[in-house]
Amino acid sequence: MMIRRASGILLHITSLPSPFGIGDLGPSAYGFADFLEKTGQSYWQVLPLNPTDQACGNSPYSSPSAFAGNPLLISPELLLESGFLKKSNLEPIPSFPAGRCDYASVVPYKSELLRIAYQSFKTSRKEQDAFERFCQENENWLDEVALFLAIKNHFKGKARILWEENLRDRNLEHIERIKKNLGDEIGEVKFYQYLFFKQWHSLKSYCNLKGIQLIGDIPIYVNDDSADVWAHPEIFNLNRDKKPLGVAGVPPDYFSKTGQLWGNPTFRWEILRKTGYRWWLKRLAHNLRLFDFLRLDHFRGFVAYWEVSAEETTAIHGQWIEAPAVDFFTAFLKTYPAHSFIAEDLGIITPDVKEVMDRFGFPGMRVLQFGFGEDRPDHPYLPHNFIPNTMVYTGTHDNNTTRGWFENETGPEEKKRIFRYLGKEATAEHLPVELIRLAMMSVANTVITPLQDVLGLGEEARINRPSTPSGNWEWRLLPGQLNSSHAEMLLELTETYGRRAADKFSR
Numbered sequence: 397m398m399i400r401r402a403s404g405i406l407l408h409i410t411s412l413p414s415p416f417g418i419g420d421l422g423p424s425a426y427g428f429a430d431f432l433e434k435t436g437q438s439y440w441q442v443l444p445l446n447p448t449d450q451a452c453g454n455s456p457y458s459s460p461s462a463f464a465g466n467p468l469l470i471s472p473e474l475l476l477e478s479g480f481l482k483k484s485n486l487e488p489i490p491s492f493p494a495g496r497c498d499y500a501s502v503v504p505y506k507s508e509l510l511r512i513a514y515q516s517f518k519t520s521r522k523e524q525d526a527f528e529r530f531c532q533e534n535e536n537w538l539d540e541v542a543l544f545l546a547i548k549n550h551f552k553g554k555a556r557i558l559w560e561e562n563l564r565d566r567n568l569e570h571i572e573r574i575k576k577n578l579g580d581e582i583g584e585v586k587f588y589q590y591l592f593f594k595q596w597h598s599l600k601s602y603c604n605l606k607g608i609q610l611i612g613d614i615p616i617y618v619n620d621d622s623a624d625v626w627a628h629p630e631i632f633n634l635n636r637d638k639k640p641l642g643v644a645g646v647p648p649d650y651f652s653k654t655g656q657l658w659g660n661p662t663f664r665w666e667i668l669r670k671t672g673y674r675w676w677l678k679r680l681a682h683n684l685r686l687f688d689f690l691r692l693d694h695f696r697g698f699v700a701y702w703e704v705s706a707e708e709t710t711a712i713h714g715q716w717i718e719a720p721a722v723d724f725f726t727a728f729l730k731t732y733p734a735h736s737f738i739a740e741d742l743g744i745i746t747p748d749v750k751e752v753m754d755r756f757g758f759p760g761m762r763v764l765q766f767g768f769g770e771d772r773p774d775h776p777y778l779p780h781n782f783i784p785n786t787m788v789y790t791g792t793h794d795n796n797t798t799r800g801w802f803e804n805e806t807g808p809e810e811k812k813r814i815f816r817y818l819g820k821e822a823t824a825e826h827l828p829v830e831l832i833r834l835a836m837m838s839v840a841n842t843v844i845t846p847l848q849d850v851l852g853l854g855e856e857a858r859i860n861r862p863s864t865p866s867g868n869w870e871w872r873l874l875p876g877q878l879n880s881s882h883a884e885m886l887l888e889l890t891e892t893y894g895r896r897a898a899d900k901f902s903r
Contacts (some may be wrong), residue, residue: 398689398735398759398787403836403843403895404439404611405432405850406793408456409469410497411859413875416509417492417502421595422471426602431878433606435886436896440603441611441844443793445469445596445686447545451553454499454869455860457615457693460545461623463537463682465592468502472509474595479522480513496870513591514584523590530590536678538586544623546581547574555621557639564638566626596686604688607897611738611844612687614679616694617644617660624675625661631668631675632661633703642703645711646694649743652863655702655711662703665719673727680728684736695739695758696749698724721752734758738787762788762840764831765801768813778817779838788840790831790849793860797848798828800855828852829885836893843895847873850882 412419412428419425432440446459447466456466475481490505492498517523531538547563548554562570575582600610618624620640625632633642640661647655668676683690692698699721704714734757741749741760753760767777774781782788790798796805803824806814815821822830828849835843848857848871860868890896 398738398842401841401893401895402438402897403845403890404437404441404608405847406441406789406844407847407873408443408793408859408869409445410456410869411847411872413873413877414471415489415492416472416506417490418468418497418499418506419872420469420471421592421599422473425471425599429599429603429606429608431883432603432608433897435883436890437886438607438609438895438897439611439689439842439844440608441691442613444613444615448869450499450503452619453865454497456613456869458619459615460548460619460621461537461541462615462618462679464541464545464589464623465596467510467588467592468506469595470506470510470588470591471595472506475509475513475591479520480516480591481509485509485512495872495874497872498870510588510591511584514587517587526594527587527590530593531586534589534593537682538589540627541589541623542582542585543571543575543578544626545585546578549581550574550578556626557621557637564626600686609688610686611689611691612683613691613693614683616692616697617658617662620659620661628675631664631671633664634661640706643706644697644701645704645714646702646743647711647714652711654863655714656863657704657708657711662701662717663719665724669720669723673724676724677728677731680732684732689736689738691738691740692758693740694743695741695753695760696743696745699749699752700746721748722755725752725756729756742792757785759785759787759842761792762786763791763795764788764835765791765795765798768806768810768817771809771813779834779840782838782840784839784841786840787842787844788835788838789844789846790828790835791846793846794862796855796858797846797853798831799824799849799852800858802827804855824854825852829889832886833889833893836889836895847878850886851877 407428409421409425410419412424414420414422414424444456444459445465446456446461447464448454448456449458449460452458472481472486476483476486490501492501551559556564563574603610629638633640635641642662644660644662645655645657649655698719700716700718702711702714703717704711737758739753739758739760741753742763762777762782764777767775791801795801818830832845832849857871859871
């Protein structure tokens with residue numbers, strides 16, 4: 397429960413070191429869990445683990461499934477240990493770029509390794525019983541995901557809206573026919589999901605036994621080109637041809653002068669309500685098996701959401717539409733405890749959003765980088781205005797690193813306000829530690845620091861630039877870059893401000 401003083405680190409799985417071009421669920425993930433334990437941390441926050449698509453900029457927030465795991469995160473080293481790969485299958489390892497993920501070279505390489513593993517599985521039938529049990533336990537989402545991805549691969553990545561009408565509209569006769577024709581491809585998708593969830597649950601168990609709880613991130617919306625929209629078109633705002641009528645985004649804000657046009661179809665909340673929010677409850681239940689806590693991304697969209705006509709090219713011309721927040725949260729809190737959820741309440745937050753958060757006791761977020769842009773002692777993101785039921789960040793995955801922000805985004809007046817608040821001047825090199833200290837000493841129950849700020853890295857280590865279609869989600873930690881001096885600094889701050897993990901946690 398997030399009612400005690402504690403802290404943790406934000407680091408996505410793709411950013412871990414690995415010889416295979418992208419971070420994965422293998423040895424480096426376990427090594428990072430050891431680092432968290434050594435430094436007294438209680439939480440490891442990750443970004444969504446769903447499959448990514450190069451056509452969508454490799455964003456974990458833009459996925460063909462709200463339920464599936466990302467096969468690119470499967471560890472080849474663990475496949476070697478389990479007998480699905482041979483050492484010769486891994487050699488020679490291509491010379492991938494250091495410090496970043498080059499998806500164009502990683503995707504074909506890891507895809508081939510996974511295909512070899514699948515052929516090995518079909519030949520040996522190793523773990524057959526465990527695989528069949530996994531398929532049976534997860535059939536309520538796995539069957540539709542596997543069929544969707546198999547069809548999509550069969551059509552060489554063509555979007556669902558461009559499939560022939562009978563498949564696009566899930567004509568039963570045509571669906572049964574293509575299931576038979578693509579049986580092996582469907583089995584292959586299911587096998588990759590088996591491998592992913594096997595490796596993820598092993599890592600989660602390891603973390604929990606070390607007292608580390610995992611914080612996941614659940615995007616409010618799903619991709620238009622997804623198994624979810626294809627299998628459940630009735631709960632999305634689509635026309636007769638299954639094309640979006642209204643799409644999601646946010647109006648102009650800190651991140652973009654034209655707003656953010658995400659392009660995801662909005663929900664038909666009146667239909668969801670009639671089903672008892674069945675799809676959402678299934679999604680939450682699934683994610684709470686993967687994580688100890690869930691950050692509800694774009695929380696304000698559960699209260700009122702910004703909808704833009706699908707024909708618009710920016711998010712400027714949209715409208716706020718009310719959603720049944722109280723009814724929805726009342727329904728799912730009958731099953732799930734409120735302390736399992738965190739409200740991402742950044743952006744334009746109106747009193748009705750705060751009212752819903754207070755009513756259900758959801759902790760919100762505070763970002764230190766946002767606190768110094770105005771000369772306002774009452775600014776909610778300044779530490780002296782925090783409340784205990786809060787998660788404070790130096791920055792999020794959408795922000796520049798703290799050093800990059802200070803060097804490139806703050807003017808002379810903002811720097812003066814920062815120094816006045818700190819009570820001293822600080823160099824760009826030392827500012828990240830000073831902001832971590834501010835967060836740690838605050839009354840906020842929970843402090844989460846992006847690893848880039850622990851390392852004091854500059855703009856080159858930024859992982860995402862909102863509204864920028866390419867070059868994101870690429871930053872990676874180098875082997876040995878996280879060293880004993882970083883561990884000592886983090887442990888000292890954690891102990892000094894009473895946030896060290898005390899008790900082991902198991903779930």
